[in-house]
Amino acid sequence: DVKVTQSSRYLVKRTGEKVFLECVQDMDHENMFWYRQDPGLGLRLIYFSYDVKMKEKGDIPEGYSVSREKKERFSLILESASTNQTSMYLCASSPIAGRGEQYFGPGTRLTVT
Amino acid sequence: TQLLEQSPQFLSIQEGENLTVYCNSSSVFSSLQWYRQEPGEGPVLLVTVVTGGEVKKLKRLTFQFGDARKDSSLHITAAQPGDTGLYLCAGSFNDYKLSFGAGTTVTVRA
Numbered sequence: 001d002v003k004v005t006q007s008s009r010y011l012v013k014r015t016g017e018k019v020f021l022e023c024v025q026d027m028d029h030e031n032m033f034w035y036r037q038d039p040g041l042g043l044r045l046i047y048f049s050y051d052v053k054m055k056e057k058g059d060i061p062e063g064y065s066v067s068r069e070k071k072e073r074f075s076l077i078l079e080s081a082s083t084n085q086t087s088m089y090l091c092a093s094s095p096i097a098g099r100g101e102q103y104f105g106p107g108t109r110l111t112v113t
Numbered sequence: 114t115q116l117l118e119q120s121p122q123f124l125s126i127q128e129g130e131n132l133t134v135y136c137n138s139s140s141v142f143s144s145l146q147w148y149r150q151e152p153g154e155g156p157v158l159l160v161t162v163v164t165g166g167e168v169k170k171l172k173r174l175t176f177q178f179g180d181a182r183k184d185s186s187l188h189i190t191a192a193q194p195g196d197t198g199l200y201l202c203a204g205s206f207n208d209y210k211l212s213f214g215a216g217t218t219v220t221v222r223a
Contacts, residue, residue, distance in 0.1 A: 009153075042201070100143070109153070
């Protein structure tokens with residue numbers, strides 16, 4: 001079974017703090033994704049990566065950056081957290097030769113106060 | 114604006130009843146996935162459909178892809194409380210990105 005793990009299930013940070021969210025997958029997938037999920041808005045893509053050190057902006061990249069130094073690990077960075085970044089953050093991975101299926105981690109519920 | 118529109122947004126039914134969730138778009142997808150998400154967890158993949166008109170069954174769940182590959186439906190027969198969750202459809206355009214619908218929250222009362 002594909003396993004995607006995220007470093008924290010719940011996180012509380014203060015406005016202005018730098019926040020790191022870590023994601024690790026164990027299936028040697030080339031593609032990795034970061035989404036945020038808010039009620040009524042579905043999943044919105046923040047950034048994705050199709051190879052080590054490669055990244056592309058998704059639909060809502062503002063206020064975020066990412067890092068992929070190793071194939072299995074994809075990090076999301078909030079440079080200066082703001083209250084409007086309070087959300088559920090989901091990491092996913094997929095194989096390059098798949099039909100689009102993505103495999104998700106359990107999510108990190110981030111609250112910025 | 115959501116590329117994929119799901120309806121209804123909320124559905125509450127009694128155990129044993131049937132339900133259908135719809136996923137519609139004006140875009141043609143190369144494949145479409147359905148996911149179920151439980152509170153506080155990540156979405157779990159249920160099925161992928163790729164051929165227009167395709168029907169797939171997963172126990173009491175039946176998934177259908179429209180002939181034109183623009184829409185899909187999920188039908189649950191004799192729903193059980195364990196079917197409670199957020200159902201998400203997601204479409205792919207032959208690349209590795211997915212466009213998600215906003216989801217349908219299903220509650221099955223015992």
